[in-house]
Amino acid sequence: MKKVHTVRTGKVFKSNVQLQGDPLFYAFPNTFVLKNACKADISVYLGQKVFLTINNFESSLLPLTVPKSLAVGVPSITSAHFVSGSLVLFVISGKGYSYDYHENTWRKLEGISEPVSHISGDVCCFKGSFCLELSNNLFAYLRGGQIPGTNIYFSDNGGFSFQLMNTDKLSHLRGTLGGIFHLHSMSQVGVLMVENNLGTFHYMEYPLNHSMGISFSYKNLLEVIMKPYQRGFMVLWNQKSILVSSNSGQIVEHVRLIDQKIFTDLDVELANISIYSVASNAYELAFLVAEDHLYYGSQSYMGTYVIKLPHQPLWSKHTSIHFEDIGILQVLTPVADPHFAAYDFDKCTVNVQSSLMDEKLALQPCNVELLESTMINTMFTIDMNSKLKLSALMIPRKGENPTPVVMVSNPHALGFKASLNEFGNTFDGNSKYKLDIELKQQHHWGNSDFNFTASIKRHAISSVTVDIADKTLSCVDLKPLSTLISVGCDMTKKIVVQNKISACTMGILNPVQLQKNYTYTIEKEAYDPINHNGEAQDDLIVFYEYKDLGCPRLVYYDKPWKPVVELWKNGIVEEIMNAEYVISEINGLATYSYSLTAATANCRSQPQNWSTFESDIEKEEPFLWNRENYVSCHEDNKDNPLLWPNVEYQVLGGRTNNRVIFGQRNGIYTFHLSVVDPYYSYCNLNTIFSVYVHGALPVTKFQPSLTILLMVTTTLLTAWLAYAIPKQLRSEKGQRLLGFCYQILQFCLGVCFCTWLRGKLRQWLRPRRVKDRNRGKMRVAQKHPET
Template sequence: MGKWILITRALFEESATPLEYKGAGKLQGSVSSAAFVLDNLAIVIDGKLYLYSLTKGTWTPAQGVKSMVSTVSALQCCFSKDKACMDVSSCVLLYNLGSALDDQQVYMSSNGGNSFFNLPMAPKATEFIIGVFNMPTVSSIVAMLADNQRKFSFRHISGNRSVQTDNHPMRDPLSSIHVIQPAGMRGHLIIWSPHMLLYSPNHGIVIVPVYIMGEENATLPPPKVTILQVATDDNGAMAVLTSDGVLYYGRAGLEATTVRFASVIDLSKDNLMLFSDYGDLMMIQAREDLLLIGVDFDHKVIIVQQELTRTTPPVQSCPVEQFHSTFAGELFYIDMGSTVHLSAVYIPSPLCKFFPLVTVTESKLLSLEEKCVEDGITTEGTKKYRLDIELKQLFFMEAADGTLKPSSSLRKGSLSTVAVDLMGRNVSCKDFNPLKAHILIGCPPGKHTRVLKDITTCTKGTFTQEQLQDNFSYVIPKAVYDPQHLFRPGSASSDLHISYSITDYFCPLLVYHDTPWIPSLELWNGNEFVEQVSADFVMFEVNGMYNYQYLQSVEDAKCVSQPQNWTSLLSQQKYQPNPNTAWTRNNYKSCKDSDGPPLTDPEAQYQVLNMGTRNRVLFPNYNGMYVFRVIVVDPSYSYCMLTTTFSVYVYGAFPPHPLPSCVALGIFLAIFVVLLLIGFFLSKRNYKK
């Protein structure tokens, strides 16, 4: 409020104590910028950034900032605790307002402002920094830059790509330009200075003036009037206070239109303007309490709906009876090839000219299909409409083998906002806020794989659950396992004793040793079955057993390039071989890809499984327990790391012979010869008699 930093958790309903620096060292106390970041308040003091913990009350200087800065920028994601949302809130940007871009470094932090690194900006000419913003709904860092001609533009930086927008004239010095990034993540920007008010509905790409209703081609601010304050909320509402005490109220959608309120604000008081949770305006005035050594607040509430009834020209009464959905404010995931279906209810009055319009912030990543259908009538006889929305992920291309492959433009973790608003309403229907849903390209948290257990040792009576729970253990002979998982015969020095965990594996699958076998993989989302997994997967025995083979060879699988295998991938790991990370969707190469390595060993076993192919696992003449881990490796199937672990009991094998076959054969032949000789001599004796 000018000379203090005051923190309120009750929307200024309670008195507050000015924030006091209690960190190491002495400061002059010149504060130039502040922003909330997670559970901290990031404050630029004397050209350096400090984090004040809102929970612990401690001060921490930021690390990695090597030059003076003036401004901190951060966007807080409040609709979810998902990692993608937390990553947005943890992104902090630092820069020096008005400095030349080629002389000034822009800093970025991905851990909430604790440490920073340089953000390359690639200046194209003499450019000066007005602002730098995180815009996750287009997966970009956006910089607002000014040139020597008193014009500004926006530069979108995403990875190695950089896109520049058109230039626009500035009407005030660079230091007096403010940029508001309203909450809600719809890509809106409001650029204002004393003699300028501009609005962008799409991350600075298109910039338009803010118009005044009832005055032909009139824009804010009016002639000979300057702008003092601008306030916004996360539903698109905006308020503008001008130097003549006039208050303008508007709503930002595809365009921004305001209406002039009849009430006049007393400018003799130093007021802070903001929106309440109910969409009304609050004028907050700080008042120092010398007795309590704190600051109290005086409030003046401006009821927006009442003011809208007194405007000239009058604002149209809302001709919409209902406008709602079940998706407002929710986060939805789109995995590879999946679809999100949304639905909204819209009940207009018979003469209503408003209609619902669907927008998406990242049209390069999502395809949008909408259909408005009549869905019955209300008890009053008014037609009821349902708006159905279907969202799909873009940037898939068909590969040579007919499968869908992600293109190079595909970006996992991209966040987009879908909004349904009433087109043409301007400032009418104040209580019907836009319906917003947030779409995340990535792995849904509940998506996982399971193995279908139709025939188990428990259902067939081989083992009971009680047996498996009662400290059940088994022995793996040293001849059939490798402790390093490298499939090396003779590498184990002793037998391996394993304690079975029925909690982890429940009852083992029961498999006959002489039957080619493949696990039946299922895809689940939470407790909802999705489908049978149709993707390529691999598996390994977690204890290092290797006494099993595969039905198909590389040639049988019709590979056009040499496929990967466990031995080569494990040997390529830098440290101790780890089959959990050696072969995953991140490094999988299909042997059906002609760009792979040349085919050198067509007789090698093909170790990739798929329920839609003929390849199977072959077990030897061995009765015993296996614990397998399955890893879905097809990168075009899902963003998720789909793995599961299960147990198999193989039965039906003949017991091993106690003697080597050659010894047994020799003994058999010797006995046979002895019997022949005995028979010969007996028959000869009988003949003599």
């Protein structure tokens, strides 16, 4: 069943609009409609003319042109790719360009210095920065270039600029390049190599970097379509071949043709047909052949099956096809207007479900009435040591017993367990089934070979799809249930240092004062400058950030201590963290140490410490001791043996009971805490907190050993004098010395006594003179009163 109409808009009055620039055209003899996977109404038609629409071709359009100022040469397009925002990237005559269809502006891509033919990427349509990061990863390459030798460019900013890729990992490959792709469904980079008319996918990341896909026939250049939603589906095609893969190129196989209930591999060349236009979405595939036949099929993990729809006259050399929606195929033909520069469009809408009901096709009716779940259109995250539970509802057709299947696109990173349970009936008497799925990292299931499992330290991505294994082709509207799982950092997690006893609750500090631009002083003897350039020259005045730190935790100076760290998720405390972490005083205070050494911590190799990262600290870079560069000393390391067992062990938590010991100094310490345990979470968990150390007595100005020596010496000298002086005084020499001392004493007392008497006399005479003088003045005043 089809519906035909012509789109013609904006042509009531005569227009003199002329094309500006060089009209673009597709470099290949067929046509293709490139859909924006995240914005269904935005598409690019590629043919003898190129059109870009933002309303699904529901208006007449001018052909797309490139400004003459860019001097592109022959304006032929070999590749196009939508990126985030309003940008579409084109490869025109071997050079890369970006076009902003909202601003109608062109820009040459930076960093590409050698000719390229294609730009590849895997667009992610879920919301969030993680998905945007996936979409921003692109490659630009020359298809057919010799490997090694061909330059490959990559971009991690959505095509704003490109850089030359280091191809050392490809040095072992020989042949020509068929393409290079970000295969996010398996957390891989895939390289299609061609040699001796055989194509093979090679992979760059562990554990597939030592293996390759199964070889397949590759006689002529193939266009590669990356199907949306990161499920691992690909379509490889040219005019004489169409191949598909459901596992990111590990197995590339023929499309299966259904003809009167007979299933055969479709050999396009043997069938004597020529593919002219291909359309696909996440679950469907269709292609129009030059012999004026339309083929439709579904693509699933069980295989890709197509059927030739009843004959309908559709083909012309300008015709192309694309999916408007699930089961709705649109046949599009641009129509030139002799009086206007803008083209009209003939649109023929094919309802696939209605077409498949033709009795000549002899298809079985769909064996499932309902398959639904809340997991679709939602992206989930599984952090390390976490799990996720999903479910789906299935209602089979009465009398049928379909088999549901659960598939993950990246079994190296993600494993699952599923169970199907009947839990009631519908009003029509059909049974209802609930499919329960539990997912967690493949590493934690413990039933996979070590060489099969991806590295647990590396975050990964996988899609999860629920489908019906024996679903018939007529189940057009029953699309599979699919979602994307990030095996990585759960952004809702954070760590908080427990604060049950603070300096404020104990009355040592006043929270009101702390909020009023409170400052405190760190003595120059107590801290090291952050840049480690010599000793501190002056005391350091620090502003206390109460908003971020709150009241400091209270710690006694001479009691070994370590912070109690809580893990929070979605605003709820999940557990007390027992992972390995490190702390650093952000102002450079160095008056604390650790209770364990490398030996007492049972290290088997030399432990890391802050001196390991001293060169990075001098560069004033961020907190650099983290889970990505942490190396545990509890594992043997031939490159770093244990040579200095008495050095401080500066890692807290984990398997040791290491603690912090504060020196004899009262005051505030502000710490940065970072979790370095690579097996606790994919997140770089860190926080800042403060403590107030109290109970330390003032530091003595003299060394205790010197003070004790002086006291002992004084005591011994006093005891000796108490014994020696009386003994000497009883001798004749002693008597003469005593008499001499007595005479000196008498003389001194006499002098002192006379001096004391003269002082007293002067003090007594002075007040009397003052009184007599005052009396004389009074008498003179009485004799001469004022008149």
